Amino acid sequence: MGAKITAVSYYLPEKIITNADFFAKFPDYKNEALEKLGIGERRRVSPGQTASDMAEAAARKLFSDYNIDPQSIDFLLLGILEPDYYTPPTSCVLHGKLGLPKKCGTMEFNHGCSAYVYGIATAQGLMSSLGVKRVLFISTSVLSNTFHPEDRSSHYVFGDAASATLIEYTDDDMIGPYSYGTDGSGYNKIIVEDGFARNPLNEDSFKEEKDQYGNITSRKNFRMDGIGVFLFSMRVVPEMISDLLSKAHLTIDEVDHFIFHQPNRFLNENIRKKIGIPEHKFRHDIEKTGNTVQSTIPIALKNMMDEKLIKSGDTAVLAGFGVGLSWISTVVRF
Numbered sequence: 410m411g412a413k414i415t416a417v418s419y420y421l422p423e424k425i426i427t428n429a430d431f432f433a434k435f436p437d438y439k440n441e442a443l444e445k446l447g448i449g450e451r452r453r454v455s456p457g458q459t460a461s462d463m464a465e466a467a468a469r470k471l472f473s474d475y476n477i478d479p480q481s482i483d484f485l486l487l488g489i490l491e492p493d494y495y496t497p498p499t500s501c502v503l504h505g506k507l508g509l510p511k512k513c514g515t516m517e518f519n520h521g522c523s524a525y526v527y528g529i530a531t532a533q534g535l536m537s538s539l540g541v542k543r544v545l546f547i548s549t550s551v552l553s554n555t556f557h558p559e560d561r562s563s564h565y566v567f568g569d570a571a572s573a574t575l576i577e578y579t580d581d582d583m584i585g586p587y588s589y590g591t592d593g594s595g596y597n598k599i600i601v602e603d604g605f606a607r608n609p610l611n612e613d614s615f616k617e618e619k620d621q622y623g624n625i626t627s628r629k630n631f632r633m634d635g636i637g638v639f640l641f642s643m644r645v646v647p648e649m650i651s652d653l654l655s656k657a658h659l660t661i662d663e664v665d666h667f668i669f670h671q672p673n674r675f676l677n678e679n680i681r682k683k684i685g686i687p688e689h690k691f692r693h694d695i696e697k698t699g700n701t702v703q704s705t706i707p708i709a710l711k712n713m714m715d716e717k718l719i720k721s722g723d724t725a726v727l728a729g730f731g732v733g734l735s736w737i738s739t740v741v742r743f
Contacts, residue, residue, distance in 0.1 A: 412533045413583035414741060416575040417711040418471035419704060420463050424453040431565060438561045438623070447674025451568030451699030454551050460491040461499050463571035464549040465506050471573035480510050483541045486532055487517035488524035488548040488703045503547070514539070521599070522670045522731025524548055524703035526739055529727070530587055532576040544576040548703040552631060555601050557617070559625035562635065566673060568699030572707035588653035589737035590645070598637045599732040603628040638731065639676055645736050646728060647684045653726065653738045661686055664740075666713070666725035671695040671705035703729070719743055
């Protein structure tokens, strides 16, 4: 029993912030290091637009692009960082908006940069355990809503987006094996500290702090230890890919495409070189979107499909890594 990816679409909000727009607001932030990140523009949601609104738009685009009947979906899987409500699950709300069948199950999870590959694995598990045939897997994030207005680094790097992927049952073994792991001791490397159960908002939550690069944030805003995340990624990702290829009995030469989470071009180029992946096999796809968290992999995947770079019979390695700290990778065959 296996699974295959049969359709991918994504949605980007209408508002575009170019680098010219960004530097008009933060003229003293421009430097050569930013150019190495490979980002030219990023998208932002409109006021009042939520992560679930983008998720709905991505799903409807998938249905339209591939002529998919919503009534054919057996299970809705949602990767979301910013749910609509404390309860009920946003996946249930989205189920109703999309008009999915009553016999369709739903589930959601929050795993940030690793969420896309974890979602694929979960879809496979649902097929094995529940007999599910068609999973609609949506990833969505409006992380920008958590940024302090003067957190220049985060505003530069991240973009808002959502993706929708159809994963279907197949008798062939089209996805797997996997390599994955977690280092929970580093949970605070990427965090919004205050405003939820552990740390309710209080007067200290709003106290502004400035880092060595001039970025301002607070305990109620998103913060990331950029150097810590870089070192974590450089240590973990090459080990993960080595383990995955060993499990799959594959060499780098036998893999057609390497599609990794896209935090920034500088980090991914360093990872690529450390692993020894040829440039022509490695996808960089961040220039028009920025780091869209769990949607970076499907956006790159969809663009490669549209560019006819992925052919029937090709093999790709997908890898997500980041928040948690967490990581996961798999082999996908087309």
